[in-house]
């Protein structure tokens with residue numbers, strides 16, 4: 001299913017045949033990169049994950065294996081499917097490993113300068129017809145695409161966390177993205193069992209335009225003493241029927257990622273309503289990034305996690 005409310009730029013009845021995608025490169029072996037590798041491998045695609053940190057790669061492989069075991073235990077997949085998928089995943093620390101990729105999905109840290117320097121180093125290793133998708137949560141696809149040698153083959157493919165569980169992929173065309181690229185990415189998303197929604201290229205697209213300001217507002221409520229961590233999360237879980245409280249969700253996403261998204265909204269839309277909460281800034285400055293660093297609005301060294309305020 002595709003929820004395309006606005007076909008936007010690049011729709012042409014004369015569009016060329018979209019390229020077939022069999023080999024996928026993934027840049028960034030964090031929580032998103034490992035989730036994307038997981039679903040691509042289960043769909044029978046060959047996957048190479050590249051990260052600058054070798055330990056991030058070994059951690060990603062362990063996470064994928066553990067999450068697939070969980071799916072086997074719940075009879076979501078067979079053990080044969082798990083074994084075949086794990087064989088499809090390769091890792092590397094150099095972009096030269098992506099020379100045969102049909103599509104590279106970049107899922108590195110949410111910082112524009114990091115992504116730009118990745119594309120600069122990456123593109124000389126790619127075959128000319130290789131597509132590039134960014135999993136960015138907020139940054140302009142048009143601007144990122146323009147920093148590559150192939151803006152027409154560049155697109156936003158925004159997976160949700162955790163990737164094996166969440167059904168949605170937002171697809172975002174930059175102004176230069178061509179129709180075959182758009183069609184190829186839509187086809188791939190459907191092959192992965194996902195439902196796509198098309199967003200225009202505005203800061204933070206659809207999901208995070210709505211979700212992350214809510215998390216930021218929850219941090220303001222904490223900062224101003226409206227309620228404790230527990231009171232705020234309990235209120236939204238039981239009062240608004242959200243499966244996770246907003247502070248718990250911020251920790252799950254990563255507070256650095258939430259802050260980067262608020263900065264993109266604040267600067268991109270020039271509206272003070274998107275001002276990042278100073279307490280969110282302070283947590284990120286302290287390295288308290290949420291689950292991935294062991295501490296955020298909760299301390300994850302305790303079971304169950306203990307509120308930190």
Ligand SMILES: NC(=O)c1ccc[n+]([C@@H]2O[C@H](COP(=O)([O-])OP(=O)(O)OC[C@H]3O[C@@H](n4cnc5c(N)ncnc54)[C@H](O)[C@@H]3O)[C@@H](O)[C@H]2O)c1
Nearest residue numbers: 028029030031032051052056107108109110136137161253
């Ligand atoms: N966390 C979420 O809930 C979520 C949801 C959707 C999209 N995203 C987006 O996905 C991307 C990754 O987010 P994440 O949560 O997985 O982050 P993360 O911090 O878990 O992982 C980022 C990874 O990128 C790697 N990296 C950094 N620089 C690199 C480079 N030059 N070359 C190769 N690898 C490099 C890091 O070593 C790290 O392993 C971001 O753009 C983020 O906005 C995140």
